[in-house]
Amino acid sequence: MDVISTPVIVMFVIYIAAMLLIGWLGYRSTEDLSDYILGGRKLGPFVVALAAGASDMSGWLLMGLPGEVYSTGISASWIAIGLIIGAYFNWLFVAARLRVYTERSGNALTLPDFFSNRFEDNKNILRIVSAIVILVFFTLYCASGVVAGARLFESMFGMSYTTAIWLGAFCTIAYVFIGGFLAVSWTDTIQASLMFTALILTPLIVMHHAGGFGEAVGAAQALNVSSTDLLSDVSKVGIISALAWGLGYFGQPHILVRFMAADSVQSIPRARRIGMTWMILCLAGAVAVGFFGIAYFEAHPEQAAGVTANAERVFIELSILLFNPWIAGILLAAILAAVMSTLSAQLLVCSSSLTQDIYKTFLRRDAGDKELVWFGRLMVLAVALIAIALAWNPESRVLSMVSYAWAGFGAAFGPVVILSLVWRRMTLSGALAGMVVGAVVVLLWNHFAWFGLYEIIPGFVLGALAIYVVSLLSPAPAASVTRVFDEVQSEVQKM
Numbered sequence: 001m002d003v004i005s006t007p008v009i010v011m012f013v014i015y016i017a018a019m020l021l022i023g024w025l026g027y028r029s030t031e032d033l034s035d036y037i038l039g040g041r042k043l044g045p046f047v048v049a050l051a052a053g054a055s056d057m058s059g060w061l062l063m064g065l066p067g068e069v070y071s072t073g074i075s076a077s078w079i080a081i082g083l084i085i086g087a088y089f090n091w092l093f094v095a096a097r098l099r100v101y102t103e104r105s106g107n108a109l110t111l112p113d114f115f116s117n118r119f120e121d122n123k124n125i126l127r128i129v130s131a132i133v134i135l136v137f138f139t140l141y142c143a144s145g146v147v148a149g150a151r152l153f154e155s156m157f158g159m160s161y162t163t164a165i166w167l168g169a170f171c172t173i174a175y176v177f178i179g180g181f182l183a184v185s186w187t188d189t190i191q192a193s194l195m196f197t198a199l200i201l202t203p204l205i206v207m208h209h210a211g212g213f214g215e216a217v218g219a220a221q222a223l224n225v226s227s228t229d230l231l232s233d234v235s236k237v238g239i240i241s242a243l244a245w246g247l248g249y250f251g252q253p254h255i256l257v258r259f260m261a262a263d264s265v266q267s268i269p270r271a272r273r274i275g276m277t278w279m280i281l282c283l284a285g286a287v288a289v290g291f292f293g294i295a296y297f298e299a300h301p302e303q304a305a306g307v308t309a310n311a312e313r314v315f316i317e318l319s320i321l322l323f324n325p326w327i328a329g330i331l332l333a334a335i336l337a338a339v340m341s342t343l344s345a346q347l348l349v350c351s352s353s354l355t356q357d358i359y360k361t362f363l364r365r366d367a368g369d370k371e372l373v374w375f376g377r378l379m380v381l382a383v384a385l386i387a388i389a390l391a392w393n394p395e396s397r398v399l400s401m402v403s404y405a406w407a408g409f410g411a412a413f414g415p416v417v418i419l420s421l422v423w424r425r426m427t428l429s430g431a432l433a434g435m436v437v438g439a440v441v442v443l444l445w446n447h448f449a450w451f452g453l454y455e456i457i458p459g460f461v462l463g464a465l466a467i468y469v470v471s472l473l474s475p476a477p478a479a480s481v482t483r484v485f486d487e488v489q490s491e492v493q494k495m
Contacts, residue, residue: 008156008320011329012336015194016171019187019340023174026183031369041103041260043185045267049275050192051185051341052258053282056087056249058342060402061195061286062335063148067312069290073224075234076290078242080283086246087279091272094250095259097421099268101488102260110349111253111413112357114260118420119428120481124361126432131357133412133439134253135383138350141405142387145172145343150391152316152335165388172340173384176347184344185261191337196278198334199285202315203292205322210295219295241454248406248456251413254345257352265491289315347387351379403454404446411438411459419467424485430471438463 043051068076102108105117112130119126149168154161176184210216221228234242249255262268293314297304306317319331355376360367367375415434419426438459445455477485 007325008329008332011326012156012333015330015333015336018190019171020174022187022190023176023183026186042263043258043261044263045271046274047185047189048258048262048267049271049273050278051188051345052255052271053275053278054188054192054195054337054341055184055254055258055345056252056279056342057195057282058145058148058338058402060144060148060338061282062198062289062315062338063151063312064402065283065286066290066293066314067310069287070293070307070314071311073220073232073294074228074287074291075230075232076242077230077283077287078234078239079245080287082243082246083249084246084276084280084283085243086249088272088276089246090249090255091268091275094256094417094421095262095272096265096268097488097492098256098259098417099262099265100491101421101484104484104488108260110352110356111256111417112353115416115420115431116357118481118484119426119431120478121428126428126435127357127361129432129435130413131353133408133435134353135350136439137405137408137412138253138346139383139386139390140408141402142343142346142350142383143390144402144405145339145346146384146387146391149336149339149343151310151313152332152339156316156332162392165391168336168339169343169384169388171336172343173347173380176344176351176380184341184348185258187344188341191334191341192278194330194334194337195341196282198319198331199282199289202318202331203285203288206289206292206296206318209322210292210299216292216295219298220291223294223298235452237452241452241457244454244457244460245406247414247460248410250415250417251409251411252406253349253353253409253413254342256417257345257349289318293318343387347380347383350383351376354379354383404442407442407446407454407456407459408439410456411442411463412436414438414460415464415467419464421488423471424482425471425476426467427471427474427477429474430467430469433470434463434467437466 065076065080068079098114101118102114105114108114108117112127112134115121115130116124116127121127146165146169149172150161150164153159153164153168157164159167207213207216210219217228231239259268262271293307296318297307303317303321307314315335316332319328323331355372359375360372364371412435415438416431419434420431441462442455442459445453445458
């Protein structure tokens with residue numbers, strides 16, 4: 001394809017400059033480590049909702065999912081259905097409880113911090129294990145964001161994949177490094193709005209160019225009669241695996257931390273309504289882009305070289321082909337928004353864990369806020385460099401990398417988070433067993449790919465079972481632990 005026109009580049013540069021400006025504003029509002037890691041727990045419901053959504057979806061929303069639908073048909077939307085179900089129950093059962101519990105448990109700033117305080121883990125074993133899980137799976141998750149960003153810059157500017165990696169990563173690293181959690185949350189709100197606009201507008205225009213809804217559906221069916229069948233070419237195991245993506249929500253640190261940052265527990269219900277509306281419409285739009293893209297490129301095969309080479313570029317190609325260059329620049333910036341929002345959240349979680357859970361806890365207990373904030377910034381750079389190294393292979397696929405990391409967090413942390421919030425009898429030993437079993441099962445299952453079943457399912461189930469069994473075999477929790485649990489339950493029930 002030809003190099004992108006000047007208007008597209010101009011809009012892209014304006015967008016990136018705006019994100020850097022917000023990073024600078026976040027820097028001015030960051031006074032201590034709590035601000036840098038958690039924004040001082042002062043995010044309103046609108047920001048919480050859109051920040052949670054934007055940090056969740058990543059480049060997968062505008063590249064991975066449309067590409068999968070374009071390749072296989074509407075049956076790929078089982079993943080979207082599973083995500084909607086999982087996200088709703090995460091908002092309903094986890095968000096408010098976690099917001100209250102993290103504040104009551106020593107004002108925990110990170111997920112490992114919460115686990116350690118929740119079970120009074122004086123030896124910090126839970127903190128160490130959970131920090132290791134975060135670093136292992138998030139470096140891979142960050143790498144998927146670097147790949148998605150590189151693909152975008154590669155397509156837009158006609159540059160090499162290697163150059164695109166560095167440029168795409170820099171755009172995100174810069175404002176995370178400068179502004180911390182506040183900058184990430186504020187930019188997420190803008191990025192979520194941009195993603196929403198792109199995923200509502202683009203499928204409508206593509207459908208129009210494909211001849212309308214009926215013509216588009218007919219063209220897709222003419223190419224592949226099963227493209228409109230949810231059950232076509234998908235086994236029962238495949239459907240169960242796709243729906244199981246929803247289990248991952250309960251253990252994603254970059255999403256859970258948004259709940260922790262809400263200004264009050266009363267903000268959660270409103271944030272849930274906003275967040276779920278945004279999510280359903282965005283996922284529907286992403287599926288529609290891939291599906292109507294089938295009809296469009298069937299009618300215009302001479303323009304299909306880009307998507308033939310890589311189906312994950314379907315949104316990019318349609319934006320360039322069908323829109324005025326100025327509008328195309330905004331739509332393509334939405335992809336960068338999706339990439340930047342998730343990558344920035346992941347970099348910050350890794351940095352926060354290294355700073356709060358390793359550096360401050362074990363190396364520099366008396367370190368001041370200024371030192372900790374700057375150490376956190378340096379860790380953003382360190383994790384980003386590792387992610388870039390993992391993303392160096394140009395054949396890397398965004399969806400497969402996200403899938404692995406998503407399963408790791410869902411199985412290792414999901415059962416621990418849920419049961420720690422609702423089960424009074426859960427113990428430190430049970431939490432540790434569940435975390436280790438969940439992570440190990442995912443690693444092994446992914447390697448051997450038994451039965452074609454998504455590894456999050458056995459990891460989640462066996463992790464939860466390990467928590468239950470080991471907790472019952474362990475001595476009951478201390479009275480101080482159960483007292484805080486009862487106080488949290490009482491406060492949540494008043495909502």
